Amino acid sequence: MATPLSAGRLLAALHAEGVDVVEYGSWRTHNRNHKGAWGPLNGVMIHHTVSSGTTSSVELCYNGHAGLPGPLCHGVIDKAGTVHLVGNGRTNHAGGGDPAALRRVIAEDYGDRPPAPQEHEGSAGSVDGNAHFYGFECINLGDGEDPWPAAQLDAIERVSAALCRAHGWSARSVIGHLEWSDQKVDPRGFTMPSLRNRIATRLSGPASGPASGGSASRPAGGGPTPRYQPFPGASFFTGRTSSPVITAMGRRLVAEGCSSYAVGPGPRWTDADARSYTAWQRKLGFRGSDADGVPGRTSWNALKVPYTK
Structure with a gap:
């Protein structure tokens, strides 16, 4: 239920x-x-x-x-x-x-x-x-x-x-x-x-994967299917966190036209990250408290952050 x-x-x-x-x-x-x-x-x-x-x-x-x-x-x-x-x-x-x-x-x-x-x-x-x-x-x-x-x-x-x-x-x-x-x-x-x-x-695969029975989307010119960063959980996104995942997320937000960064993005979670993520949530259609700047699984999967070790 x-x-x-x-x-x-x-x-x-x-x-x-x-x-x-x-x-x-x-x-x-x-x-x-x-x-x-x-x-x-x-x-x-x-x-x-x-x-x-x-x-x-x-x-x-x-x-x-x-x-x-x-x-x-x-x-x-x-x-x-x-x-x-x-x-x-x-x-x-x-x-x-x-x-x-x-x-x-x-x-x-x-x-x-x-x-x-x-x-x-x-x-x-x-x-x-x-x-x-x-x-x-x-x-x-x-x-x-x-x-x-x-x-x-x-x-x-x-x-x-x-x-x-x-x-x-x-x-x-x-x-x-x-x-x-x-x-x-x-x-x-x-x-x-x-x-x-x-x-x-x-x-059985990630959101927005290929249609059943079809082939996976590939970059122009061939090459492997892109691998995206799995959702790390909402608790990951605090001022105590410093990670290349946050840098990769910020670069994707910039690419989507959702940047509120004066400098960066960088590896530490900041208010600029939260403001930028709010802009991304609103772009997806979230409103009110649903656009709070804290990544959730649905909006994260839609952002397609490149995989970072």
Whole structure:
């Protein structure tokens, strides 16, 4: 179980995983929190829209309709692999589902699939999925014939891995709507076990690694894949610390246009480092207390500090 990510931390987690993101409307405050609980969270649910066209699909998921007010999910994943964020908080995407499926997702102890659901919205034993899952609608007609482009599948994989990584979940915390409710068939056109295999492969490497089945990115002209400094923990960043890791971090902040250095950067953690890191957090989308100048795992992974012995 997990506390929901703030809008800034959600955005930063997606950026760290290499997701192409569009912020739509007032998504940061657009939710249905007045209608019920939002959290504790237990996973990610994948849907298809039964629609075509990016603009109309995003508008529908943002606004909803008379019978089901929006937002209808947290993000819409289009066929080009762009993720349009439309909500933050409780959204109308999951509805009622099977408590047995929820228990197995929480335990992450099932095999290829959770147990087949026996409940649905309105049935006597159903539980509220809108309280427990992030939801992503993927633009597809859902007829089994509309194709799933590689870029779209890659984005679904990256989004799912980003949230799993942020919360410490495994790929078994990602399910399809059809694995939640016995009245649903989405997503149709690929299998959830195959998606979970892709997510598990991605989670075995660093954030923003290569797409499953693809080759690692390499510098121009060939050479080894870059190696990045693992997150050393927030307690590392104090005035008592002097390390080449801090120098390398500072150089990356300068390269990202986030420098508040008059001199440096150097190996000892200073207020200039903290101010520069705040600028980096804000660039990623953090706001308020989330942009406090203290490195966290998500923002650190996104910075890609070169490995230093």
